[in-house]
Amino acid sequence: MPLRRLILLPFLAALAFGAPPEARIDEKHRAFLKEYCVECHNADKQKGKLRLDDIALKLDTVQLADRWQKILNQVNSGEMPPDDSKQPAPVAKADFLEMLSGTLVTARKTIGDAHGRITMRRLNRREYKNTLRDLLGVDLPVNELPADGGAGAFDTVGASLFMSSDQFERYLALGRQAIDEHFIRFAPTKALTIRTEAEAYANPRITKSYADRVDCHERYVAWTKAVDEAAARPENSPIVAALAAEKKGDATYRYYQWQRIPGAPSPEKFGYLDAIHADEQGRRNWVHYAPHQRAYLANPATKTGSFLTYEDVFANPYQPFNVPGDWPAGRYHVRVRIAATADTPKSRHFVEFGPMHGAVASTHAVTGTMERPQVLEIPVTITTGGSRGFFLRERGSFDSNERAHQIFGEALRRNGVGPEFALWIDWIEITNVDGQRANHKQRREVELHANAMVGGTYKGYVKGGHEAAQAFLATGKPQKDIPDAQAAKFRIKVFEENGPSFRRYLEDPLTKTGAYLTIHNVHKEEAITLPPDQPSGWLKTKHVTPTVLPGEYVLRLRIGATPDAPKERRYLAVGTRLSGEEDFTLLETREVTGTTTDPQVMELRVNVTADSPRTFILREKREVKLDLERYQAARKETGMGPPPALWIDWVEWEGPLTAEGKAAGPTPVLTRGAGRTDEDQARACLADFARRAFRGRSAEQPFLDRLMGIYRAGRQSGLDHERALREPLSVILASPGFLYLSEPNPGKGSRRLDDLELASRLSYFLWSAPPDAELLRLAEKNTLHEPVILGAQVDRLIADPKSAAFVTGFTHQWLGMNRLDFFQFDTKLHKDFDDSTKAAARDEVYQTIDHILRQGDSLHHLLKSDYVVINGLLADYYGLSEVSGDAFRKVKLPKDSPRGGLLGMAAILAMGSNGRDTSPVERGAWILRKLLHEPPPPAPPNVPQLNRLEDKLLSTRERLSAHQEQPQCAQCHRKIDPLGFGLENFNATGKWRTTETYEKRGVGRKTWPISPAGAFYKGSSFKDYFELRDQIAAHPEKFGRGFTESLVEYGLGRPFGFLDEPLATAILTEAQAKDYQMAAFLRALILSETFQTK
């Protein structure tokens, strides 16, 4: 086994000396330098200021490593030796390059080695999220925190986890959000709600105002009548004539001059101050306002609500409302049931909202109609001492007195009444945001929406368009949306192509009681929408609650597959939608086992936060991009789209689930002790929460004093006890005691961890989450470190579902699975590798490792095994029958199956592709890195790329042969490529194939049989994939070694160092004794002294 010896020898040598290996270039390579370099780079002729005749061969300083790096780069880039001087033979050059790049990797590692030092680290993004979950029972999206890892390190490596001020602020904000949501979920406050009927304010005012106006007018009429009677006296005719001459055409002038008319009564007798007053109140205002007020009162809508008006302060230009004075400061929702009238311009359909006597705070479009008013929701925050009164008014109705007057006057002149009523308010409701939450449940019969939508589209667009087109063709007259013959033709085509599919849908009896999910046209998806979202614009569902609060919700639907639906079409994809019609983020894919005659009820749980999506889309699992193609193909055959495969009876949502309903949830932060003052209780609560947040460490008094200061400031600003506590509680979540896993060690040497530190190291390793009560209890008793107890805890933690966080977190990074998301898969070429399949393929890797870990199986099952861990969807994909259902389970493989082990997994193979074609280089390098623990050096910069064969019709293998021509390429590719060729029987998405087809635009298309045979570099040969796999599987120790090093790095939070050699050997030895049981690796590492040492 030459392969094996190559790797193990240097490693054993290092062990024997117990010191980091030297990065030393063997003396014999001086010959190469002497032959090809020294002529120009010597003591006399130091070209490029570089001497190579006496260069040191031991790369133990940054400077020396840099110098050699430069040499490597120059040779790699082909610049050295220069073209006009003597060139080394290709193999000699490749060997030299291989040696030098390998030595440099060792040198960088040696120089950069941290000597076993574990740098204190902060929680990474995954751990932070899980820690909030365990501590507070809230599940927040934390995507705004920076992604961790990078520079090739695991996301647990402290030295690579940074902190910045931006990040600190995000911790503060997220901590605050978490605390708020915790209180919503766990410490509900009393629900407060008040509703004001709009007419209750407006109607009495305007009724009284109008009565006053009538009274004023009547008195005016009586007075002027009396003045007129005096004027009619014959003896007064000269003065009346004189008055008429003074102001011609002004009928009111005589009343202003009443004193000059003998016998005319004073306006004071009629209740006016003087003539000016009388004219103003009794006539001008009457003319100006009375028609408006009459119209207002006569409108039937003012019996149940009120219109917002202009200028007339006694009508309703300004709808005020108040938050009751005894309600606590805090966040409230104002809900306004409001409508815009049909005959007013759209520009007037906006309502302004703001604090009484203050500026407009927000303006809202009003889309509700008088037939169907909307409920507008406006959040407000009430602060102590702040305004509690608010107003609503029509946009622009009160920009200034002058402007309002002007608008009113213009309208009055136009219609004799005043501005038409544009906005109507039914009621205004105020509720506190964090009030006691009601559990809601709402079922929707999907056919109502579906039929309105499908039938409407058919009648209006498809059939209606066709009729209009026929009318156009018959008459030549443009019809609605059909201006010309081209449009007519198009609409006829639409009808002919889609009409039958629509009719089939509408005529199917099952659409009377439910809805089909179709492909491409007709009815592609259903939706479960939590308020305020609506399933479509076609019909509005009356929700049981205007909006839902954050929390956990259950989605249910009754679903069945049609009798003829093939197995691969019996999957439902559930996704979320934030915006737009096409937006779809896959949540999960479920197999449909029910039928249309015997439907099943499917249930899934979703977590809803303040800003997460509330629309959940239900589709048949498929590659949507291929819809049109499939639709057209089916249409060619049957005249209709593919027959629908899935049918939904109804959909339902329920929630939020109450905290009590959850098993073993976290303790609520606020537990009020009896007979204590607020201050005492606040301090106790903060101290208690800090200890939990700090994973068992107590906060110190000065810190608590500061927190109490923040609490008191809150109280002084008017917050109640609970709200004042939220700020200092969230400060705890931004403190270093929470954010960092600190293990003090002032001394020079190392020390043993105390049990609390050990508890954290252990739980973050296996759960990516903080220690639970049991771990903390053992730590406080100081018994956790006792090997028997610790061993039992390791088993317990692994058995706990929370260890899934280790499986996914570790595996994703260890196997480099981020590559699966590097590119879009070309689903035109790989039709069934849709997002659901990709997600299931990714899950297969996790589920397999999960299975191996928990069932006590051996690590070498990852190299080769006679079983797979799959679900029904993947069984279909792999062509394995007899498996159905969404649960992943162990399935025995037929004898000749290429599956079983990582190399046969679709996800691993797809990672070794570019989404379209296979990449033997990626696959080969991955085998060397992950399975054989022989990582090739990183891709060097400035190596000339070879494109010579790119445009030729060659097989992948032939095309990559160029890699062997240049020594710079060959140094690595001679090891990499043959292994990748061995996997060529798998296409880019991991399907088995026996031929390969290459197609190049303008060049042609050709098919070759796959030739997987090859050999390890300087090692054994294999004739096909199966032999390749067997030879890799024959070396579980190499695979185990790579796994161990990754495990050490992940678990200790620092790069695997040279001092870790004995540790790795010990772990491997112990695991080997247990046939490489995966759990044995973990146990050996955790029980090692290194793991328990700082």
Add this chain to the structure above:
Amino acid sequence: MSRTDLSRRHFLRAAGTLIALPALSSLGFKAFAAEKPVSQPKRMVFLGFGYGVTNETWFPSLKDTGADYALPAGLAPLAEHKKDFTIVQGLANKFSDEAHWGSTFWLTGANRYAQPGQSFHNGISADQVAAAKLGMDTRYGSIRLDCANASDSGHGPGSMAWDARGKPLAGHENPVAAYHRLFSDETMPLARRQALLAQQRSVLDAVLEDAARVRRGLSRADTDKLEEYFQSVRDIELRLSKDEQWLDRPKAKAPFPPPKPGLAGKDEIKVMYDLIVAALQTDSTRVLTYRQPVSSLLASLSVKVASHDMSHYAPGERMEASQKRDLEQSRLLAGLFAKLKATKEADGSSLFDHTTIAYGSNIRTIHYLDNCPTLIAGGGAGIRLGRHIALQGKSTPLCNLWLTLLRGSGVKVDSHGDSNGTLKELTA
């Protein structure tokens, strides 16, 4: 003075940081474009794209230098601005050896391996050097714009901007968030904001109290690590001090309404460019970096090739994708130049006249890290524009360029990164 104040000052002093608060007099004006001082301030903008360019069609011929060089196809959309930018060839970061890291060291020139005992090291980036000087008088010292999934766009780990300690500085990935940060009105009354500032300060005081506990007994390396936390708090302290100075002055008015959410690719870059102009125009900041997306740019151009595959182009589909990318980037850049030129300062000169725009990548093309593509525009640093300069050799330190631009913009520094001088060719 309250106890809070005392201890905070004490902390700042104890932490050994000298906080240079901007002098009040210099803060008294310059808040708005309308209140500009007589001489226009210098600005610097660094635009980094990850995966380099198409070698064959982006660079002018090395033989064709000077003012009358022929503009290559990849730069064609910039033709109308040809007199206003200079292409420099022959610059590189000599320590760079990661073939997919297009911006990690672009502005720092640092040696990843410089620190024994560490596998990663970086230094301060040119923009942060600039921000320390040019950012003193503006509301924001520097603004960093970023893209989602940066490594997918060839950028490498961390950031493009690195602080004085070589730690990555996060940026805004989302144009909407960046917009609101820059321009959204403070709806809160002044008194309330003052109270909030006070509250933020007491929050900082509290966490520092706990930090003091955690720090006790830490090893040296861990103390260094925790120092990042202290530094973060200190940075916020500085910002709060600055906020206080700016408390009674509203944010600048945005010249356009908030961008639509969900923009990606070319639309995203365009709106980020608009934000850059707006930020400069309103004098909200004078230093900006933008780590541009490549992956989503390709998607927005309906290019099917994945970004990394595109970067390894060869004649055919992938090379076409690469060239499409170059063209669109040039088009967008031309748009930015046009906007900067159209935006007038109080004295009638344009914003472009006082801004330096550096546009480039640490990757030339494919896996090549030499001759980093470099385009310099704008009148901020006194560079002679309208030329194609081919420097001797392939590896004049890129940091010589940064040093030249920094000094030209009035930032007095002796050196930057691995610089060994300035580029006389640029100013001569």
